[in-house]
Amino acid sequence: MNNVAHPAARLDLPAIQALAAGDMAAIDALIRDRLASDVVLINQVAEHIVSAGGKRLRPMLVMLAGRATGTISAEHHQLAAIVEFIHTSTLLHDDVVDESDLRRGRSTANAIWGNAASVLVGDFLYSRSFQLMVELDRMPVMRILADTTNRIAEGEVLQLLHVRNPDTDETAYLNVIERKTAVLFAAGTTLGALASGADEATQRALYDYGMQLGYAFQIADDVLDYSGDADALGKNLGDDLAEGKATLPLIHAMAQATPDVRARLRAAIESGDVGALPDVLAAIEAAGSLEYSRARALAYAEAAERALAGLADNDAVAALRGLARYAVERGH
Numbered sequence: 001m002n003n004v005a006h007p008a009a010r011l012d013l014p015a016i017q018a019l020a021a022g023d024m025a026a027i028d029a030l031i032r033d034r035l036a037s038d039v040v041l042i043n044q045v046a047e048h049i050v051s052a053g054g055k056r057l058r059p060m061l062v063m064l065a066g067r068a069t070g071t072i073s074a075e076h077h078q079l080a081a082i083v084e085f086i087h088t089s090t091l092l093h094d095d096v097v098d099e100s101d102l103r104r105g106r107s108t109a110n111a112i113w114g115n116a117a118s119v120l121v122g123d124f125l126y127s128r129s130f131q132l133m134v135e136l137d138r139m140p141v142m143r144i145l146a147d148t149t150n151r152i153a154e155g156e157v158l159q160l161l162h163v164r165n166p167d168t169d170e171t172a173y174l175n176v177i178e179r180k181t182a183v184l185f186a187a188g189t190t191l192g193a194l195a196s197g198a199d200e201a202t203q204r205a206l207y208d209y210g211m212q213l214g215y216a217f218q219i220a221d222d223v224l225d226y227s228g229d230a231d232a233l234g235k236n237l238g239d240d241l242a243e244g245k246a247t248l249p250l251i252h253a254m255a256q257a258t259p260d261v262r263a264r265l266r267a268a269i270e271s272g273d274v275g276a277l278p279d280v281l282a283a284i285e286a287a288g289s290l291e292y293s294r295a296r297a298l299a300y301a302e303a304a305e306r307a308l309a310g311l312a313d314n315d316a317v318a319a320l321r322g323l324a325r326y327a328v329e330r331g332h
Helices: 013-035 040-051 057-069 074-098 109-113 115-136 139-162 170-195 200-227 248-256 259-271 274-287 289-307 315-329
Strands: none
Touching: 013 040, 013 057, 013 074, 013 115, 013 315, 040 074, 040 109, 040 115, 057 074, 057 170, 057 200, 057 315, 074 109, 074 115, 074 139, 074 170, 109 115, 115 139, 139 170, 170 200, 170 248, 200 248, 200 274, 200 289, 200 315, 248 259, 248 274, 248 289, 259 274, 274 289, 289 315
């Protein structure tokens, strides 16, 4: 791996994608191969969601963490596929729970095949990820992934408890992010380092990086739900409000609002009233809630970069730094 000229260098997204391209192609081939089932509906649903693409950020993190700490092997590719299967299964389940009909600009699987098929294919992907995991026959890997999937399931239930709950505060919101998003980022970066033979301190540094990146990424995502371009996002603006989710921009706006405005916002959350979106956007703007939320996301991104400080610098470390900054600067 070539050394980077400047110790705090960051690669931009095209450079990161170019660096990871060979590995990502191998992972994509592995994913498609291991998705195959003789049950036709499984193939149809799985192909629909996998072919939708997306950033493939989580498997990319496995590869970059591996390259940052050593050399890449077939084990890295398999770990990356496992992480993507886990993520994809949660998407299928999320869309059912949220009653979503659009993801990445396309109809969701549940909108096409129904809720039962989406839940069951999600279960198939979860169990397939565990088959791949057992093939590696490494107890530390199985422990990390078993603990991670359990935390994700807790996060799903925790989020459900906060649906249409106007009393959700920032602490509760961050607890959901930790379990629903950040733990899988952290598992990916930890596993990448583990497969490269990194010592425990290095694995811990990459775990910390993944956690902080997960917070930054999700908060930035929640900002985009109130500020992004619907076509670029591939979903409807205000979806979080329609689903009764109080995310950070709305939580902050409620805390700053006058009693009358707060009552209107509470009612909008309790009813999932997307018709109240203009009032909600006005309250968010008046309180500076997007700026506040962006600043919180940036603080997590900077913490992610600091977690890499002890690593020997190379292109992959520069790519990890770049992803931390991309997480908060992207438009979709």
